[in-house]
Amino acid sequence: MTSVGIQSSLLQPPLHDYDNTVKPGSAHDQMDPTWQPPLAPTQDSAEEDFDSKCDRWEHSAIFLDSVFWIPAKKTLLVLQYLGMCSNSLRTFFNHQRTLLHPVIERVWKEEQRMLLDEIRFTEEPLILGGDGRADTPGHNAKFGSYTLMELSTSKVVHVELVQSNEVKNSNAMEKEGLTRSVHFLREEEMHIPTIVTDRHLQIQKWIREEMPDTVHHYDVWHVAKGLRKKMEALVKEKDCSIVGRWIRSICNHLYWAAASTPDGNGDVIRDKWLSVVNHIQNTHYGHGKHFPSCLHPDLGQDD
Numbered sequence: 631m632t633s634v635g636i637q638s639s640l641l642q643p644p645l646h647d648y649d650n651t652v653k654p655g656s657a658h659d660q661m662d663p664t665w666q667p668p669l670a671p672t673q674d675s676a677e678e679d680f681d682s683k684c685d686r687w688e689h690s691a692i693f694l695d696s697v698f699w700i701p702a703k704k705t706l707l708v709l710q711y712l713g714m715c716s717n718s719l720r721t722f723f724n725h726q727r728t729l730l731h732p733v734i735e736r737v738w739k740e741e742q743r744m745l746l747d748e749i750r751f752t753e754e755p756l757i758l759g760g761d762g763r764a765d766t767p768g769h770n771a772k773f774g775s776y777t778l779m780e781l782s783t784s785k786v787v788h789v790e791l792v793q794s795n796e797v798k799n800s801n802a803m804e805k806e807g808l809t810r811s812v813h814f815l816r817e818e819e820m821h822i823p824t825i826v827t828d829r830h831l832q833i834q835k836w837i838r839e840e841m842p843d844t845v846h847h848y849d850v851w852h853v854a855k856g857l858r859k860k861m862e863a864l865v866k867e868k869d870c871s872i873v874g875r876w877i878r879s880i881c882n883h884l885y886w887a888a889a890s891t892p893d894g895n896g897d898v899i900r901d902k903w904l905s906v907v908n909h910i911q912n913t914h915y916g917h918g919k920h921f922p923s924c925l926h927p928d929l930g931q932d933d
């Protein structure tokens with residue numbers, strides 16, 4: 631509701647903007663519980679003309695319409711019940727499509743251009759983190775976005791939007807998003823020495839085959855997420871409830887094993903990680919060749 635209200639005020643719509651499909655009117659109408667805002671806006675000729683000029687923005691517009699559809703409908707319904715003047719649903723989406731979306735696209739393109747120029751200027755090796763997200767959880771998502779972030783500055787360098795019917799199923803959207811993102815950066819003549827992603831099998835295979843000069847790391851956040859799920863399942867087993875008290879510490883240990891090894895030495899990270907088995911049994915030495923003992927001070931008998 632908040633976002634819809636802010637957008638409406640920013641766009642400064644006319645005060646009285648009821649159209650023929652909305653009941654203005656009497657107190658009886660405003661209290662009518664059967665009243666519904668108009669259904670999906672039909673595109674008029676101006677919209678069609680605009681859309682034809684903005685094909686590459688079309689998917690984003692559809693995606694945003696689907697995201698805003700329910701909140702916008704509910705907000706306008708509340709305003710109608712309160713007897714307040716407001717946009718019709720059709721006008722709301724007209725404003726969104728013809729004013730808001732082009733502004734967002736222009737600002738984003740300018741920002742992206744500046745960011746890419748900055749990266750070229752600094753000549754620092756590019757370290758990218760990539761991940762996809764879907765519009766709904768599960769395996770029935772209609773839209774997926776793939777985002778690449780420059781990890782030394784935490785700035786997003788590119789976003790791709792994929793619709794599920796462009797690929798064979800919704801699971802394939804993530805790889806398609808990555809593919810398009812990498813092609814975009816290659817067209818910009820950007821070299822990618824390092825990329826960090828989740829352990830999605832299609833992603834692993836594609837990077838191995840299509841980006842042979844790029845070092846591929848796995849994101850510890852995703853590894854920790856999988857580990858946490860397994861431990862939460864274990865807690866529900868008979869006589870295993872005590873595991874629940876260790877989940878947070880064990881996940882923190884996994885992050886520490888990676889973060890405390892800046893050179894990314896896999897042998898050291900592995901031995902640091904495996905030391906957790908000894909540590910939780912109050913044994914703090916004799917772990918492994920590359921990490922023989924814990925780094926913390928003596929914990930005393932009670933710990």
Ligand SMILES: [Zn+2]
Nearest residue numbers: 909913914924
């Ligand atoms: Zn220890």
